[in-house]
Amino acid sequence: MEKVNLADAFASFDEPWSPRIAAELNGQYVKLAKLEGPFVWHSHEDEDELFFVVKGHLTLRLRDRDIELDEGEFFVVPRGVEHLPIAEAECHVLLFEPASTLNTGETENERTVHDLKWL
Amino acid sequence: MEKVNLADAFASFDEPWSPRIAAELNGQYVKLAKLEGPFVWHSHEDEDELFFVVKGHLTLRLRDRDIELDEGEFFVVPRGVEHLPIAEAECHVLLFEPASTLNTGETENERTVHDLKWL
Numbered sequence: 001m002e003k004v005n006l007a008d009a010f011a012s013f014d015e016p017w018s019p020r021i022a023a024e025l026n027g028q029y030v031k032l033a034k035l036e037g038p039f040v041w042h043s044h045e046d047e048d049e050l051f052f053v054v055k056g057h058l059t060l061r062l063r064d065r066d067i068e069l070d071e072g073e074f075f076v077v078p079r080g081v082e083h084l085p086i087a088e089a090e091c092h093v094l095l096f097e098p099a100s101t102l103n104t105g106e107t108e109n110e111r112t113v114h115d116l117k118w119l
Numbered sequence: 120m121e122k123v124n125l126a127d128a129f130a131s132f133d134e135p136w137s138p139r140i141a142a143e144l145n146g147q148y149v150k151l152a153k154l155e156g157p158f159v160w161h162s163h164e165d166e167d168e169l170f171f172v173v174k175g176h177l178t179l180r181l182r183d184r185d186i187e188l189d190e191g192e193f194f195v196v197p198r199g200v201e202h203l204p205i206a207e208a209e210c211h212v213l214l215f216e217p218a219s220t221l222n223t224g225e226t227e228n229e230r231t232v233h234d235l236k237w238l
Binding site for chain 1: 186188194
């Protein structure tokens, strides 16, 4: 394993809503994703999901409130909690979650990514 | 759960080598620690450990090489691999590891922290 430099890693891909795996540890993945625009409402039945904003601003819309994340802030969406990530402008996020987690959770649709790419 | 702002979180404690738990997810902890000086050689038999440098510079000395981490860089020390974290000057790191992980791994000594504090 080599170290990961976030700036270099984010410069290596462009596609929004297509997370790249940056590392695996203890059955969990560290993923990097570029977000732009609204995603889809979804939840993960058995998996907590951490969103850490590396660059830009992210709104995590929950059914009862919005979580507003700026650079250097993170939030853990507990398992079972519906959420809608919204990036008004391009936003770079680091995700921590189980290796089994699908990006759209229980809601499989055309945004679902089954074959995650490594960096 | 509320969001965590890293700058605010690091401003809330001073003690070096005394990680604070910032979040729990999927049986893993996100910990924040201030490091200064050399720690102790240790390894974690069954746990991979991620070091992400938020501020400053960290050397992760392994038996066969040094990993040099600047701000915005991370490295996963695989389970069983001996490592010695060294911070020449104060360094702020985010750790991601199983909730069961002891800071000194298999090497319990006076630096071992048994009762981890939450932020």
